[in-house]
Amino acid sequence: xxxxxxxxxxxxxxxxxxxxxxxxxxxxxxxxxxxxxxxxxxxxxxxxxxxxxxxxxxxxxxxxxxxxxxxxxxxxxxxxxxxxxxxxxxxxxxxxxxxxxxxxxxxxxxxxxxxxxxxxxxxxxxxxxxxxxxxxxxxxxxxxxxxxxxxxxxxxxxxxxxxxxxxxxxxxxxxxxxxxxxxxxxxxxxxxxxxxxxxxxxxxxxxxxxxxxxxxxxxxxxxxxxxxxxxxxxxxxxxxxxxxxxxxxxxxxxxxxxxxxxxxxxxxxxxxxxxxxxxxxxxxxxxxxxxxxxxxxxxxxxxxxxxxxxxxxxxxxxxxxxxxxxxxxxxxxxxxxxxxxxxxxxxxxxxxxxxxxxxxxxxxxxxxxxxxxxxxxxxxxxxxxxxxxxxxxxxxxxxxxxxxxxxxxxxxxxxxxxxxxxxxxxxx
Amino acid sequence: xxxxxxxxxxxxxxxxxxxxxxxxxxxxxxxxxxxxxxxxxxxxxxxxxxxxxxxxxxxxxxxxxxxxxxxxxxxxxxxxxxxxxxxxxxxxxxxxxxxxxxxxxxxxxxxxxxxxxxxxxxxxxxxxxxxxxxxxxxxxxxxxxxxxxxxxxxxxxxxxxxxxxxxxxxxxxxxxxxxxxxxxxxxxxxxxxxxxxxxxxxxxxxxxxxxxxxxxxxxxxxxxxxxxxxxxxxxxxxxxxxxxxxxxxxxxxxxxxxxxxxxxxxxxxxxxxxxxxxxxxxxxxxxxxxxxxxxxxxxxxxxxxxxxxxxxxx
Numbered sequence: 077x078x079x080x081x082x083x084x085x086x087x088x089x090x091x092x093x094x095x096x097x098x099x100x101x102x103x104x105x106x107x108x109x110x111x112x113x114x115x116x117x118x119x120x121x122x123x124x125x126x127x128x129x130x131x132x133x134x135x136x137x138x139x140x141x142x143x144x145x146x147x148x149x150x151x152x153x154x155x156x157x158x159x160x161x162x163x164x165x166x167x168x169x170x171x172x173x174x175x176x177x178x179x180x181x182x183x184x185x186x187x188x189x190x191x192x193x194x195x196x197x198x199x200x201x202x203x204x205x206x207x208x209x210x211x212x213x214x215x216x217x218x219x220x221x222x223x224x225x226x227x228x229x230x231x232x233x234x235x236x237x238x239x240x241x242x243x244x245x246x247x248x249x250x251x252x253x254x255x256x257x258x259x260x261x262x263x264x265x266x267x268x269x270x271x272x273x274x275x276x277x278x279x280x281x282x283x284x285x286x287x288x289x290x291x292x293x294x295x296x297x298x299x300x301x302x303x304x305x306x307x308x309x310x311x312x313x314x315x316x317x318x319x320x321x322x323x324x325x326x327x328x329x330x331x332x333x334x335x336x337x338x339x340x341x342x343x344x345x346x347x348x349x350x351x352x353x354x355x356x357x358x359x360x361x362x363x364x365x366x367x368x369x370x371x372x373x374x375x376x377x378x379x380x381x382x383x384x385x386x387x388x389x390x391x392x393x394x395x396x397x398x399x400x401x402x403x404x405x406x407x408x409x410x411x412x413x414x415x416x417x418x419x420x421x422x423x424x425x426x427x428x429x430x431x432x433x434x435x436x437x438x439x440x441x442x443x444x445x446x447x448x449x450x451x452x453x454x455x456x457x458x459x460x461x462x463x464x465x466x467x468x469x470x471x472x473x474x475x476x477x478x479x480x481x482x483x484x485x486x487x488x489x490x491x492x493x494x495x496x497x498x499x500x501x502x503x504x
Numbered sequence: 505x506x507x508x509x510x511x512x513x514x515x516x517x518x519x520x521x522x523x524x525x526x527x528x529x530x531x532x533x534x535x536x537x538x539x540x541x542x543x544x545x546x547x548x549x550x551x552x553x554x555x556x557x558x559x560x561x562x563x564x565x566x567x568x569x570x571x572x573x574x575x576x577x578x579x580x581x582x583x584x585x586x587x588x589x590x591x592x593x594x595x596x597x598x599x600x601x602x603x604x605x606x607x608x609x610x611x612x613x614x615x616x617x618x619x620x621x622x623x624x625x626x627x628x629x630x631x632x633x634x635x636x637x638x639x640x641x642x643x644x645x646x647x648x649x650x651x652x653x654x655x656x657x658x659x660x661x662x663x664x665x666x667x668x669x670x671x672x673x674x675x676x677x678x679x680x681x682x683x684x685x686x687x688x689x690x691x692x693x694x695x696x697x698x699x700x701x702x703x704x705x706x707x708x709x710x711x712x713x714x715x716x717x718x719x720x721x722x723x724x725x726x727x728x729x730x731x732x733x734x735x736x737x738x739x740x741x742x743x744x745x746x747x748x749x750x751x752x753x754x755x756x757x758x759x760x761x762x763x764x765x766x767x768x769x770x771x772x773x774x775x776x777x778x779x780x781x782x783x784x785x786x787x788x789x790x791x792x793x794x795x796x797x798x799x800x801x802x803x804x805x806x807x808x809x810x811x812x813x814x815x816x817x818x
Contacts, residue, residue: 219738221745248738251697255713255749307697 077126078102079500084131084461088138089430089438090450099136101457104499108453127502131461134494137433138449139171139458141440142411144236144261144314144338144386147173147204150191151180156391156478158195158204161411163476164389165202166503168411169460169493173202173389174444177209178237184209184220186228193229201503202496205231205444207261210249214238219245219252226256231444234261236314239296241267246300250309259443261312264296264321265362273402275348275363283351285401290369293362294320301328304335312443313337315388317362319372326381336443337376338384341410341417342483344373344426350483356397356404357483360390374426377435384440385432387414391479409482412475415462416489423490429464457500466492508807512624512632515641516683524687528651530811531796531803537574538798548577551809552607556598557635558584558614563770563794564635564644568611571801580607599623603630609808611635617675631808633801639673645769646679648800650687652793653724656765661688666718667709668750669728669777670699672739676769677728681709694718695750698739715750719760724789726767727752727777743776754781765789 079101086097086109100108100119107119122128147161156164158175165173175192177183183192189206196204208230209220214237222233233253240246240262253260269292274280276287297313301324304311313325316339328335342360347370350358358364376382390407397404418436421427427435437460441449447456470487472480496503507526510519519527537545553572557565565581572579582602584590593601595614602610609631612620617638624632636642653660665684671677671693681691685708692710693700694717705711712718719725730746740746757766766778766788774780783790 218735219741221741223745223749245738248698252738252740254697309697 077500078120078124079127079129079457079502080122080125081129081131081136081459081461084134084136086136086451087429087433088451089434090138091452092430093451094430099451099459101497101500104457106451106453106455106457109451129461129495129502133463133465135462135464136451137460137462138437138451139496139498140169140415140436140460141172141444141446141449142168142170142387142389142414143174143384143440143444144340145173145175145389145411146178146391146407147175147192148391149179149195150188154478155393158192159199160476160478161389162196162199162202162204164409164411166496166498167476167493169415169462169496170202170411171458171460171496171498172205172441172446174205174207174231176207176234176236178214182209182213184212184214186221186224189225189228189230200501201498203498205229205446207232207234207236209233210235210240210260211245216240216242216245219249222252222258223256226258231446232259232261232312234263234314236261236263239263239265239267243299243303247303247307250303250307250311254307254309257310259310259312259445261314262296262300263314264293264300266292266295269295273359274351275365277348277366279348279351283354288363290318290320290365293318294324297321297324301325301333301335304328304333305331308334310334315340315343315362315386316373316376316382317343317365317369319369322372322376322381326376329381336383337381338386338440339373339377339382340386340388341414342408344370344377344421345417346370346483354401355483356399356401357408357481359401359404359406360388360408361406374421377421378426378431383435384443385414385418385435386440387411391477392481393479397481407481409475409477409479411477413470413482413484415493416470416491417484419464419491420489457497459497460493461495461497462491463494464491466490468492508811510808513643513804513808514620514624514632514634516643516646516679516686519643521686524647524650524683527647527800527803527807528654530807531651531799534802534806535796535799537802538795543574544576545574546576547806548572548575548809551577551609553577553579553609553611553805554602554607555579555581556602556610556612557582558612558619559636561613561635563797564613567794567797568635568801571798572805574798575802575805577805595619595622596626599626603627609633609805614638633804633808636675638675639678640675641679642675643679644797644800644804645676646683648793648797649680649726649767650683651796651800652767652789655792655796656789657723660684663689663723664692664721665689665724665726666692666694666712666722667726667728668694668715668718668752670730670734670739671695671704671728672699672701673731673734674728678707680726681707692718692722696740716760719752719757719764722761722764724765724767725752725761728769729771729773730776743773747776751777751779752782753779754785757782767793770794
């Protein structure tokens, strides 16, 4: 199978490339990337090609990677399935996603990891890399069989959805993971401090809602950085939402500790004022913070203190969201809104396009030790094709995800995923 | 010439290489006694030895008892459950009480690291032999391990010993790292990082993250017992996982190293750190360790009681 992508602009931060290139794909590999004036060196002729994709006025970047999604299967298939989640992912431009273990049952056994991988493979689209639990049932009472889980295909470990409250368990988890050079992903939340439903501040006070202070996150970020320094294990901080967490991560990185971090589009796009109408689609954990935090997150992305953008795609049905704010479930979907919201950072001159691609493809792949992403001969043909100019309105009704819980309904955004190519296959 | 001037045997750090050699040489000559039809010599007749075991033990305690009896010493046993310590007596008071009865040697096992050192500082006459204290030291085990290695390979210097397993909680590992390193061997440890204590490299051990590296380069592989109760303190997830990544089956062992000898301080968790076909294979020195344990303990009792001087005066 041969595919030619012609007339497009290739952006590849790995090679500081931003120029017109034709991409030649054979099977699942890129076999040549040629400028328009060197097409005589093409590995195969245009008329011997199975697919020709005209990328006129479009941009081709290494396939996007979302390292924090909830696919809900097994156990909560009414919210999302591996199939619907993968469809949403490829629509969002993602060639790879890492799914969190808080399914039912929790992904704490090699058999569950294997089930998720095999099921996702049957859809021949976006690849799914399960993140397995740190503790059985994510109960924080012991360690999972990390070695066997890695052999089954787990890419990292987290009790996401819950913090690892016992610091001794977190220490041992990091040490044990270090034996396999595995990554620990930390959901940083002090449960006793986080006794609320939205950010603690003037808005929570005005609305009469119990608040969650920034410190509920940052004390755990600091604890886990201290444990990272003690153990030397690789630590990744999930869904960073506060300025204080950013400061702590910056100090850790300046010390040379093996710490990485991600934030989600809603934390660099929205603030707690989105909650003002008691909109349960603005309820998530960690909560939307203040403008100070939003600015700090944006700056941290620009500075590279936060490495990656990950959606924390958290599908919920009306059963969980059409209820009073206090009772509503945390989380929003994100796979099909992440790139346009990321592009807003480019339009706002917060990030260069190259920086955005690094945060949404190159760095997340590196953090999870997925195969390196680059648009060059010999690399896997994992590509995302984007039209940067097209304006469109976000509408959950048109999403592939089974759930509709997004606070971005009706937003007009610029830039759209046109095609997602996984292993040389055009998925859209 | 007498090479031995120690009053107590507390740990490997306080023994010189000459003393270690001398102990092993002595044990080699005494080993034969256990093979005689009448397994008894009168050497320590009239000496009193107290076996003070504050922690459960089968093989070490039996080994000391047999060693003492083959040397004709009188032995007395105190275990934690039958001693006055269950009535609230302090260790110091128990020791002073014992001392008032004038024993010659107190063989002591205790769950607290350093307890034999504490006791030795408060004894005027008797010698103390540490039969294992907490996570600190087990010098008689190290000496019997060295004797077994010397018998099997003819030397210790220049050999490579790899210790696999729960180094963190192991007094055997600590004593062997110090002892074998002192005698010129190279010691490597391998285990999940949770079981590698901070700073063990500074004690002289190379730390290997990979079981294969540790096993394939070794002349002797020593497996340690994995204690199930460590699971609750998060040191490892399950025995299944441990066996999969750090357990040695015969097939796995031979694929990594065809010639190495296998040792284990016992008791073995068969199917966890060692499969039965490894524990019982022809390269296993495990039963020889037990046999040599008696000889080493006979040698230590003999040397602490004056050795040749005493024997000649008899």
